[in-house]
């Protein structure tokens with residue numbers, strides 16, 4: 001078996017989609033699988049989640065890769081397209097477009113080829129990233145209504161602080177969205193994972209979960225287990241060496257950790273070349289043979305030292321889990337000053353990937 005190894009559990013993905021449907025039974029689901037399905041594998045994840053109502057990807061290439069693989073579901077390009085040539089390609093591939101700028105609107109107005117688009121018009125309800133500002137939204141909407149190549153219009157926005165339980169910013173964004181889209185009589189979409197978990201008023205017609213589908217909690221202080229989610233990716237490797245380190249000696253580059261007592265150290269075959277961040281602090285939790293211990297010293301490109309002082313039975317070949325089923329990525333991420341999204345997205349090409357769970361072919 002090759003290590004490091006990311007095992008991806010297709011049954012967990014399907015289970016998490018079922019959790020989304022329980023939380024938002026009246027909404028349709030755009031399963032967000034951008035960035036290689038958050039590191040889980042674009043095509044395999046799409047096949048595992050074939051029962052979703054639509055897929056969401058960030059970029060044209062991602063949508064095309066799904067079509068090339070014969071995935072026939074609705075696919076929403078969450079950033080839309082940026083040139084006339086891309087628009088043409090999107091038409092041929094029958095991709096839904098998010099339209100968030102007047103430049104994109106003009107591309108549609110100038111589109112003379114065959115094909116009509118299902119368009120999601122994005123309001124900037126307060127995040128100031130993408131979307132028409134409130135004062136421009138109505139004008140954009142009516143211009144799109146007059147576009148011959150527009151088949152249907154839907155309205156959407158994105159929440160900037162959906163995971164904030166106080167929800168002040170979310171309430172303001174929802175109020176602005178309601179004011180501008182409430183009377184349009186079209187399908188609407190607001191909520192990402194955290195939004196659909198915490199804010200029932202954000203669920204509306206379509207929800208857009210990403211992170212929670214992968215079994216990771218998007219809400220600080222609420223674990224995946226508390227939300228009924230099952231982590232889909234487990235990143236593991238094995239011990240390739242062990243050694244005794246006398247009190248006072250340093251371990252690894254820069255000797256940033258020195259043994260406070262006579263210690264036993266294991267060297268795990270994983271490093272920043274695999275996407276295990278170099279800035280993982282000492283104290284980062286890992287599991288060795290299922291037992292919790294911590295990283296010591298600097299993570300290097302191919303290796304990471306772990307403390308085995310309390311695990312005298314641990315030996316070369318033992319499995320080391322960096323995150324996954326028994327250790328949530330959301331718990332590990334803060335030790336590298338990051339979020340679980342970045343950890344799972346960041347596993348590198350060098351990591352072997354193995355799928356488990358029942359394999360479902362798309363229809």
Ligand SMILES: *Cc1c(COP(=O)(O)O)cnc(C)c1O
Pocket residue numbers: 032034078158191192193194208209210211212218
């Ligand atoms: C990435 C993304 C999502 C999914 O967000 P999660 O926090 O992973 O659930 C939803 N909507 C848009 C527009 C996105 O870009």
